[in-house]
Amino acid sequence: MPSPLRVAVVGGGQIARHAHLPLFRELAEEVEVVAVVDATEELARAFADEFGLAHASADLDRTLAEVRPGLVVITSPPALHSAQAVAALRAGAWVWCEKPPCLSLAEYDAMLAAEREGGPFAAIVFQQRFGSSSQHLRRLIAEGALGDPYVAHCQTTWFRDDAYYAVPWRGRWESEGGGPAMGLGIHQMDLMLELLGDWSEVRAMAARLARDVETDDVTTALVRFSSGALATVVNSALSPRQVSHLRIDLAGATLELTHLYGYSNADWTYTPARDAAEIAWPPPEDVPSSHAAQLRGLLDDLRAGRRPRGSGEDGRRSLELVTAMYKAALTGRTVRAGEIGPGDPFYRSLHGDTPGWQPA
Structure with a gap:
């Protein structure tokens, strides 16, 4: 993975503004938020302007192809989590997804099916x-x-x-x-x-x-x-x-x-x-x-290519x-x-x- 690790945020709401972006700024030597995806282009651009991000879009697939993030942070409403996580995993990005993980066990198992041995993996925010x-x-x-x-x-x-x-x-x-x-x-x-x-x-x-x-x-x-x-x-x-x-x-x-x-x-x-x-x-x-305590472990796992805690069967329980x-x-x-x-x-x-x- 490149250093700093490239991060895309999906969902520009309050949890992204008040929990995730301040944390990523604290870890600026290790991670760099380079893109935001939101429900509309206008919302995404407003978020990007507020936090100085170069890429803003309402199209997750296009963002994944153009930006190629190593980590995708999902802070969107729960009904979107599973499909967005699957898209990120299939594009080769690791996922850190806010709770609740998704709407059902069926949706969670779809996320599991998109993972690959050695990563990428999808971890749930269980700080x-x-x-x-x-x-x-x-x-x-x-x-x-x-x-x-x-x-x-x-x-x-x-x-x-x-x-x-x-x-x-x-x-x-x-x-x-x-x-x-x-x-x-x-x-x-x-x-x-x-x-x-x-x-x-x-x-x-x-x-x-x-x-x-x-x-x-x-x-x-x-x-x-x-x-x-x-x-x-x-x-x-x-x-x-x-x-x-x-x-x-x-x-x-x-x-x-x-x-x-x-x-x-x-x-x-x-x-x-x-x-x-x-x-x-x-x-x-x-x-x-805190989010910070979990993220530090997640970044270590990402670099080592090992399954993080709060993912897989551990995150499903x-x-x-x-x-x-x-x-x-x-x-x-x-x-x-x-x-x-x-x-x-x-x-x-x-x-x-x-x-x-x-x-x-």
């Missing part, structure tokens, strides 16, 4: 995984230093008003995919899976209580993990006091994280069990969870859990890991291709 405290705890749990996991609680209770849902693609099955489990809580659930590993079954409920949307605005679930641990999951767009919360009780300790959109070591509480073996806490470094939650909520039955595949209507959409669905 909650990459704080130093979570990485430290992940190693301790995997090594058994904290004992068996027993109980977890994963909570994303945020507030999104009617103005938020006035954006045309939000709150609609065909353009956002689902409600707060998909658009808000997937980050915290991904972190839960990062620490506790594979899940085995889920039961769930969903409701539309206050917002004028097609999807739900509250989801709850009970999750059993392969280890036997049990978790409750709550996702809400209706909660005036906003919080992101994760608690895990293991034989040797209780781990508790309270934050909103990002955390540092100080946001974790570590409570050892009585007579538990002493461990190193907090970790010696304090790297906050959170979307599969969200899909299972909706299937469980809409069918009233327990859903087991691995059961949603081609031929299952929930493989193609989170509402199971039931346009008239009404949540309880």
Whole structure:
């Protein structure tokens, strides 16, 4: 790959302006944003003028052919993610795609099919995984230093008003995919899976209580993990006091994280069990969870030609859990890991291709 790495941004909205472009400027010696693709030529040109980019277009295929970026950052609405990622991968570019990854497992598997051995690969922005405290705890749990996991609680209770849902693609099955489990809580659930590993079954409920949307605005679930641990999951767009919360009780300790959109070591509480073996806490470094922490690892993987974390089956796991939650909520039955595949209507959409669905 050339140095600096050439980057194209697809989607010139708020997340690109406030999260990605400032980050790429910080890493100017390693990466150079050379192009933007947006819904119209006018929008693309306005973004390019604001950030001093030479290439602006509404045509992704033409941009890929003319600019030949090494990395494509997808920050467009979710309904566009899969097709745009596939186009970039087929053009030989690596992909870093904002959450939610896409609208369905079928769309995600289409992205996987466009990857090639040794790259390019498509990674999903799951920055909650990459704080130093979570990485430290992940190693301790995997090594058994904290004992068996027993109980977890994963909570994303945020507030999104009617103005938020006035954006045309939000709150609609065909353009956002689902409600707060998909658009808000997937980050915290991904972190839960990062620490506790594979899940085995889920039961769930969903409701539309206050917002004028097609999807739900509250989801709850009970999750059993392969280890036997049990978790409750709550996702809400209706909660005036906003919080992101994760608690895990293991034989040797209780781990508790309270934050909103990002955390540092100080946001974790570590409570050892009585007579538990002493461990190193907090970790010696304090790297906050952030886009920057994930991107640095992604760039290392790109140069080495190895699959990055948050891609492939590793990136699919959170979307599969969200899909299972909706299937469980809409069918009233327990859903087991691995059961949603081609031929299952929930493989193609989170509402199971039931346009008239009404949540309880």
